[in-house]
Amino acid sequence: MAAIFENPPQSGSNYEPLGAAELVDHDGRTLRLKAGSTIVEISALAPDLFRVGAFPDGSPPRYDSEAIVKQDWGPAEVSMERSGGRITLSTSAVAAHVSLDPLRISFVDASGRALAADDEELGMGFSRRPDADVFTQPLGPAPRLYKRREEGERYFGCGERTSGLEKTGSYQIFWNVDPPLGHTASFNNLYTSIPFSLSMTSGRAHGLLFDNPGRVEFDLALEDEGRAYYGAEGGNLVYYVFCGPTPRDVLDRYTELTGRTPMPPLWSLGNQQCRYSYMDEAEVREIARGFREQDIPCDVIYLDIHYMDGYRVFTWNDERFPDPDKLTSDLWEEGFRVVTIVDPGVKVDEDYPVYTEGRERDLFCKTRENEEFHNVVWPGMCAFPDFTNPETREWWGENHRALIDRGVAGIWCDMNEPALFVPHGATMPGDAVHPGGPDGEARRHAQVHNAYGSLMARSVREGLLRLRPNERPFVITRAGYAGLQRHALQWTGDNTSWWEHLWMSMPQLQNLGLSGVAWTGVDVGGFWGDTNAELLARFTEFGAFQPFWRNHSALGTRRQEPWAFGEPYTSVCRKMLKLRQRLLPYLYSLFEECHRTGAPILRPLLFEYPEDETTYTADDEFLLGDALLVAPITRPGIEHRHVYLPRGCWYHYWTGERFDGPAHILVHAPLGEPPLYLRANTAVPMGPDASHTGESVDPLTLLLHPTEGAGESSLYEDAGDGFGYEDGEYSRRTLSCEESAGSVTVRVGAREGSFVPQRQQLRLEVRGFGSAPESVAANGEGVESSYDEVAGILALPLGETGDAITVEILR
Ligand code: GLC
Numbered sequence: 181m182a183a184i185f186e187n188p189p190q191s192g193s194n195y196e197p198l199g200a201a202e203l204v205d206h207d208g209r210t211l212r213l214k215a216g217s218t219i220v221e222i223s224a225l226a227p228d229l230f231r232v233g234a235f236p237d238g239s240p241p242r243y244d245s246e247a248i249v250k251q252d253w254g255p256a257e258v259s260m261e262r263s264g265g266r267i268t269l270s271t272s273a274v275a276a277h278v279s280l281d282p283l284r285i286s287f288v289d290a291s292g293r294a295l296a297a298d299d300e301e302l303g304m305g306f307s308r309r310p311d312a313d314v315f316t317q318p319l320g321p322a323p324r325l326y327k328r329r330e331e332g333e334r335y336f337g338c339g340e341r342t343s344g345l346e347k348t349g350s351y352q353i354f355w356n357v358d359p360p361l362g363h364t365a366s367f368n369n370l371y372t373s374i375p376f377s378l379s380m381t382s383g384r385a386h387g388l389l390f391d392n393p394g395r396v397e398f399d400l401a402l403e404d405e406g407r408a409y410y411g412a413e414g415g416n417l418v419y420y421v422f423c424g425p426t427p428r429d430v431l432d433r434y435t436e437l438t439g440r441t442p443m444p445p446l447w448s449l450g451n452q453q454c455r456y457s458y459m460d461e462a463e464v465r466e467i468a469r470g471f472r473e474q475d476i477p478c479d480v481i482y483l484d485i486h487y488m489d490g491y492r493v494f495t496w497n498d499e500r501f502p503d504p505d506k507l508t509s510d511l512w513e514e515g516f517r518v519v520t521i522v523d524p525g526v527k528v529d530e531d532y533p534v535y536t537e538g539r540e541r542d543l544f545c546k547t548r549e550n551e552e553f554h555n556v557v558w559p560g561m562c563a564f565p566d567f568t569n570p571e572t573r574e575w576w577g578e579n580h581r582a583l584i585d586r587g588v589a590g591i592w593c594d595m596n597e598p599a600l601f602v603p604h605g606a607t608m609p610g611d612a613v614h615p616g617g618p619d620g621e622a623r624r625h626a627q628v629h630n631a632y633g634s635l636m637a638r639s640v641r642e643g644l645l646r647l648r649p650n651e652r653p654f655v656i657t658r659a660g661y662a663g664l665q666r667h668a669l670q671w672t673g674d675n676t677s678w679w680e681h682l683w684m685s686m687p688q689l690q691n692l693g694l695s696g697v698a699w700t701g702v703d704v705g706g707f708w709g710d711t712n713a714e715l716l717a718r719f720t721e722f723g724a725f726q727p728f729w730r731n732h733s734a735l736g737t738r739r740q741e742p743w744a745f746g747e748p749y750t751s752v753c754r755k756m757l758k759l760r761q762r763l764l765p766y767l768y769s770l771f772e773e774c775h776r777t778g779a780p781i782l783r784p785l786l787f788e789y790p791e792d793e794t795t796y797t798a799d800d801e802f803l804l805g806d807a808l809l810v811a812p813i814t815r816p817g818i819e820h821r822h823v824y825l826p827r828g829c830w831y832h833y834w835t836g837e838r839f840d841g842p843a844h845i846l847v848h849a850p851l852g853e854p855p856l857y858l859r860a861n862t863a864v865p866m867g868p869d870a871s872h873t874g875e876s877v878d879p880l881t882l883l884l885h886p887t888e889g890a891g892e893s894s895l896y897e898d899a900g901d902g903f904g905y906e907d908g909e910y911s912r913r914t915l916s917c918e919e920s921a922g923s924v925t926v927r928v929g930a931r932e933g934s935f936v937p938q939r940q941q942l943r944l945e946v947r948g949f950g951s952a953p954e955s956v957a958a959n960g961e962g963v964e965s966s967y968d969e970v971a972g973i974l975a976l977p978l979g980e981t982g983d984a985i986t987v988e989i990l991r
Contacts, residue, residue: 195324197303198234201283203267209256211269215283218306222278222285225253227271228423229433232285233416236306236321243418244618245391246631246638247662249439274423286328287386289423295379295386296421299326299407304417318624319414325390327408333381334796335400335408336786337694339374340672342367342684345691345784345799347377347400354396356630356659357607358599362676362708365684371597371673372660373630374695377408378430383791387422387430389438393631393661415627427694427787428779434696435778439666441699443775445652446900447517448590449767450479450873451757453741454703454732457484460500461507467741468516472871474743476754477761479872481511482592482732483520491559492527494534494582508587515872517589519654522580524596524636525562528554534579535563543572545625546613553612555600564598564608567635568628569616576636577643584647590654591640593668596633597659608632633659637668650902656728662696669699669728677706677733677740682719683814687799689726693780694787699771701728710738713745714816714851717752721854722812724760725804727767727781752852758869763804765865765880765895770805772896772910781805789826792842798824801855807862807893808833811847811855819850829860831885836947836972838887858883858947861891863915863926873900879941882915882978884926885948886989890918898935911935911982924989931982942978944987949974954990963987 201215210223219235235241243251261268269276274289285304286297298304306321335347339354343365354373363370375390377398390396392412399409410419420437422430435441453471458464464481471478487504489495496504508518526535526544538544544563545553554561565572580591600606610626617623625632637657644653655668664670672688675681685702692700704723705711711719711733720742723729733740742753770781780787783803785795801811801823809830811823825841832839832847833856839845847855858864863882870876882895898910914929926944952967953974965976978985 194309195302195305195307197301197305198283200281202280203262206260209253209258211260211267211278213278213280213283220283222269222276224256224258224269224271224276225437226256226433227273228429229437230274230276230287230421230423231418232421233418234304234323235417239320242416245418246393246634247389247391247438249663249666250437287421287423289425291425293381293384293425294330295381295423296388297328297330299328302326302407306417319394319626322411322413323392323415323417324409324411325417325419327388327410329401329405329407330381333379335377335379336796337374337376337378337387337691338398339376339692339695339697340370340372340670340688341691342370342688344687344797345786346796349402349405350400351402352398352400354398354630356597356633358595358597358605358658358673360605362674365680371658372633372664372670372697374662374692374697375410376434376662376695378427378694380427380786380790380796383793385424385427385430385790387424387434389420389422389434389662391418391420391662392416393628394626395629413626427790428777431694431696431778431780435665438663438696440776440778441665441771441774443652443898443905444669444699444771445654446764446768447479447873448654448728449764449771450729451477451760452480452482452519452728452730453478454482454730455484456733456735457486458482459486461502464507464511468511468514470741470743472514474750474754475871476742477757477871478516480517480519480589480730482730483518485521485523485558487520490527491523492529492532492534493522493525494579496586504586512587515874518587519590519592519656520583520588521592521594522583522640523557523594524564524567524598525557525559526565527559528561528563538563538565538575541571541575542615543569543575545608546615548611548613550613553608555606555608556602557595557600565636566614566616567632567639568614568618568623570618571616573635573639573642576639577646580640580643581647584644590656591644592656593633593637593640594658596636596657598632630661633657634661634664634667637664641667652901652903665697665699669701670697671728671730672700672702674707674734675703676708677711677715677737678709679715679815681706682715682722682812683800685722686802686812689782690780690784690799690802693783696778698774698778698780698782699727700782701726701730703732704729705731705733705740707732707734708737709734711740713749716740716742716745717749717851718813718854720753720756721852722810722814724756724763725782725802725808725810727771729760748851755852761870762866762868763864764873765867765897766805766807769865769894769896773805785809785824785826792826794824794842795826805893807859807864809857809859813849813854820846820848821855823847823855825857829887829889830857831860831948832856833858836885838948858885859891860885860887861889861917861919862893863917864893865895865915877937877939879943880937880939881943881945882928883945883947884917886917886919886924886926886946887948888919890916892916897937905935908933909935911937922991924991926987926989928978928985930984936982937980940980942980944976944978946974946989948972949991955988957988958985
């Protein structure tokens with residue numbers, strides 16, 4: 181397939197940039213042009229969002245796509261001006277300039293910044309195939325787009341790349357694969373494809389989504405440092421330009437277009453334990469007991485493929501798991517949920533109703549000869565659901581009843597690139613057929629490949645919502661396309677128990693966060709191969725800060741539960757998992773911010789400090805929200821590392837030492853004390869010690885380190901599940917802290933929303949007091965506070981009425 185679809189980035193033959201164009205039509209927000217036989221539309225969807233579509237040979241404009249959730253953009257204030265050979269479409273923030281001969285499009289924002297300008301020479305157009313092969317024909321001509329690289333423009337994003345943050349001078353392939361036996365940082369495409377680049381130019385951001393679920397390639401100023409190339413092997417030429425100017429603005433608009441991360445059930449932010457596989461009920465119970473005996477928090481235990489009968493999806497293996505109802509309810513009593521794996525491959529077996537029903541209803545993919553498409557996965561020969569078909573998605577979702585009715589809390593979608601075993605590491609051939617698109621139109625697999633995983637995850641989320649309408653679905657996916665964040669969280673597949681993979685996790689999750697996928701996590705400890713004591717402990721020091729935490733490893737590998745290696749490693753893992761558990765109120769507030777605005781949870785420094793170019797390559801450290809900076813140790817035998825602290829004042833979490841950024845520092849980080857910094861004046865809400873999320877709620881501590889200056893954060897809470905928050909059943913409080921001339925003022929805003937937390941106690945823990953404060957008052961009255969002289973910590977109760985509280989502390 182590769183040979184047929186080879187589409188060299190820039191110098192391919194048969195490429196014709198679009199030439200002269202004429203205006204055919206325009207309405208409030210859209211210009212419609214014709215360049216030869218190609219229709220081109222340029223639309224201002226929002227003041228800072230433009231869409232461009234080019235449709236060759238008279239094919240009608242269409243923008244429906246698995247990536248896009250918002251089609252209707254409401255009324256727009258857009259003006260159009262024509263002068264000579266140039267048309268300008270302007271919003272309040274950006275002007276799109278369209279030169280007609282030849283057709284070239286560029287954008288300029290209100291500050292005069294040029295962005296996403298077409299390359300003068302190559303513009304956009306199509307590469308036509310010389311042959312009339314029936315295999316490639318359905319794909320149509322290959323779309324190509326060339327953008328000028330602005331002076332100093334640097335590229336980021338591109339989804340789950342493992343090799344560093346910056347993408348300038350790189351070639352990016354977007355084609356979902358399951359590399360057999362793992363990958364390294366030299367691999368290009370992995371399990372998900374998000375053809376989105378974020379550009380930074382002199383501290384200002386813009387983004388470009390090239391919306392095509394077939395094979396896509398970007399050349400980000402590799403072949404020619406003066407331009408970037410975006411192309412596909414067929415299908416649409418549709419792209420979106422997000423004008424920023426901050427990365428936050430870009431992500432906000434990008435996730436408005438492609439969908440936001442749903443609010444997670446609170447329990448799913450807790451620690452999760454997996455193995456391929458916990459083989460039977462007795463082993464699952466033993467693992468659950470282990471967590472409670474070891475006093476290590478845990479909320480979820482996974483069942484990998486061995487829980488099924490011969491790996492047939494939606495069945496149970498009666499010998500290994502004779503009574504799943506009792507197992508899940510007993511575990512529930514102990515504070516554990518059970519999540520099961522579901523693979524797309526359906527065993528070809530005449531005695532298996534899932535298969536026979538799918539066949540009878542014609543819900544599987546076909547070969548080009550119209551036979552059912554078969555290949556081998558875990559159960560042997562399998563058929564593959566055509567998830568492009570809405571009927572298939574509904575049927576698949578309904579099948580989850582067999583799991584949900586047994587008390588399963590969440591679904592883990594795996595192998596959904598789809599991954600096939602013949603030949604090893606394969607995916608579905610490009611000429612396989614998806615017979616039932618939404619419009620009843622059949623499509624070749626090559627046209628929809630990258631969307632397959634997203635569509636599977638979508639069918640599961642929608643199915644769970646129908647089966648349990650009052651619960652927030654918990655869905656994990658390995659494969660997906662742009663917009664996957666609205667269906668599922670992404671875990672990053674099969675890493676290896678290597679130090680290099682611990683390092684790689686950081687850029688990988690940050691790149692995803694910059695591409696709209698914020699709810700992510702890697703397998704803690706590493707999947708393939710045997711981990712070791714120090715690696716597991718250091719991996720856990722990093723993993724505590726992932727939006728999704730799960731320890732997972734492969735069949736036949738050494739055990740890697742947090743207590744597997746004895747002391748001192750068990751204590752390190754316990755300490756980190758307890759810290760994670762305590763951070764859940766902070767993390768949950770970040771999830772709500774992400775759900776509302778698309779801001780990544782685990783975020784690169786550049787997201788908060790775009791004007792500071794030193795952050796652009798700081799890929800082995802990251803921010804959790806804006807209050808915590810984490811810089812894990814990623815090499816064996818090492819207790820020191822370099823950390824870059826951006827501007828502002830930072831306090832070392834373990835020692836309380838103060839650092840003023842911007843600064844490069846060398847930090848001591850013995851096992852159990854990963855470099856972790858708290859931003860001054862920014863309150864971090866922390867819960868009590870608990871063995872799982874359903875346990876205790878009291879007290880809630882607002883941890884703060886005041887210093888000269890001011891800062892703000894917020895605390896968001898709701899029922900932790902269900903959808904009451906959509907009707908105002910939530911509680912949001914702003915938290916601010918200000919210090920000037922030795923006087924510290926902490927304000928906890930009045931509760932917004934109607935949710936009243938069950939908790940009785942709210943307390944303030946203020947660090948960094950060299951001596952007992954002179955006075956402490958809350959709402960003007962003296963309060964009982966305690967001062968820990970050794971730790972320099974002042975603690976005081978705040979009461980939980982929900983009213984505003986102002987605390988004044990005189991040093
Ligand atoms: C795939 C998954 C892995 C899982 C295994 C068996 O390799 O990525 O997480 O354990 O299949 O189901």
